[in-house]
Amino acid sequence: MKAAVLHGPGDVRVESIPGPVAGPGEAIVRVSAAGLCGTDYRIWSGDRRVRYPLIMGHELIGAVVSVGPGVANVVPGQKVAVQPNYSCGACPLCREGNWNLCLSRTAVGIDVDGGFAEQARLPARVCWPAPADLADDQLLLAEPLAVVVRAVLRGEALAGETAAVLGVGTLGLLAVQVLKARGLRVLAVARSERRLELARAMGAAAVATTAGAAMGAGGSTSVEAARALSGREGVDLVVETAGTAEAVEQAVELARPGGRVVLTGLPHEPSSLHFFWVVRRELRLIGSMIYQDEFPEAIRLLASGAVRTERLLTHRFPLEAIQDAFVAHRSPESIKVAVIP
Numbered sequence: 001m002k003a004a005v006l007h008g009p010g011d012v013r014v015e016s017i018p019g020p021v022a023g024p025g026e027a028i029v030r031v032s033a034a035g036l037c038g039t040d041y042r043i044w045s046g047d048r049r050v051r052y053p054l055i056m057g058h059e060l061i062g063a064v065v066s067v068g069p070g071v072a073n074v075v076p077g078q079k080v081a082v083q084p085n086y087s088c089g090a091c092p093l094c095r096e097g098n099w100n101l102c103l104s105r106t107a108v109g110i111d112v113d114g115g116f117a118e119q120a121r122l123p124a125r126v127c128w129p130a131p132a133d134l135a136d137d138q139l140l141l142a143e144p145l146a147v148v149v150r151a152v153l154r155g156e157a158l159a160g161e162t163a164a165v166l167g168v169g170t171l172g173l174l175a176v177q178v179l180k181a182r183g184l185r186v187l188a189v190a191r192s193e194r195r196l197e198l199a200r201a202m203g204a205a206a207v208a209t210t211a212g213a214a215m216g217a218g219g220s221t222s223v224e225a226a227r228a229l230s231g232r233e234g235v236d237l238v239v240e241t242a243g244t245a246e247a248v249e250q251a252v253e254l255a256r257p258g259g260r261v262v263l264t265g266l267p268h269e270p271s272s273l274h275f276f277w278v279v280r281r282e283l284r285l286i287g288s289m290i291y292q293d294e295f296p297e298a299i300r301l302l303a304s305g306a307v308r309t310e311r312l313l314t315h316r317f318p319l320e321a322i323q324d325a326f327v328a329h330r331s332p333e334s335i336k337v338a339v340i341p
């Protein structure tokens with residue numbers, strides 16, 4: 001089969017390698033598309049080190065072609081979305097249900113070979129069945145959508161409440177839609193105005209930029225917008241998806257006293273968050289790490305049409321042009337870039 005093999009930072013080569021064979025409990029998936037995200041970019045650029053050679057790609061979907069002994073949840077021909085993280089199943093975190101926090105967690109496309117290839121070998125238990133008539137372009141967003149579904153769940157979003165979403169990348173634009181589907185009115189906040197119209201088209205009731213932000217000063221556009229939308233001191237729930245140090249600080253500014261702030265973007269830099277406001281406003285700061293059992297709900301939201309992805313999937317590249325896919329990921333026009341093996 002053809003696979004894009006990463007041999008070192010920036011060194012990805014499309015090669016012909018032997019196709020995988022399913023062992024006990026495993027499934028072979030014919031990859032129909034694999035999304036590319038910031039994590040892939042950091043691995044490709046060498047910012048994040050992995051074991052080489054590696055077939056990257058963790059946002060993959062496709063159809064099962066064969067299964068090994070003992071597999072009962074999927075059969076050949078089944079369309080699936082792959083949950084690209086699985087845990088050891090034996091440690092205290094796994095046993096108490098916190099498998100997403102397992103320190104021996106395995107990430108497909110990072111720790112083991114992933115979806116930038118014609119076929120992928122996976123534990124069958126990470127293959128979630130999807131309706132045969134659900135379009136690939138929709139299903140491809142299942143993985144980031146599962147991240148968002150968990151964040152919204154952790155934030156205990158209630159119909160009738162107001163929410164702010166920070167960041168209008170893939171996660172942010174999905175969060176706007178999930179919160180709206182749950183009956184919240186949503187303010188979308190971004191650093192620039194570039195994608196705010198898209199956030200409106202995805203259902204945001206209001207949009208704002210973080211321009212002029214200063215902790216406690218109340219002078220920023222987004223703080224005013226949060227007050228205007230909620231008709232009070234701030235929104236009930238903030239979902240932070242940008243994963244930058246500034247966005248974390250900004251998230252705390254937008255919540256009303258007694259409100260909740262869910263952080264699901266992974267900030268790689270330390271933040272100078274002013275914890276005075278966390279105490280003074282008695283905020284609940286909630287981390288949300290990938291997903292636990294959210295894939296079925298993500299697939300349901302896509303199948304029902306509650307979450308639309310057409311305008312999120314901006315670029316598609318064949319496997320041979322994967323180098324261009326990494327470049328496209330960094331372009332300001334791209335939201336979700338897909339590789340089609």
Ligand SMILES: [Zn+2]
Binds near residue numbers: 036038
């Ligand atoms: Zn990703």
Ligand SMILES: [Zn+2]
Binds near residue numbers: 087088090094099104
């Ligand atoms: Zn574990």
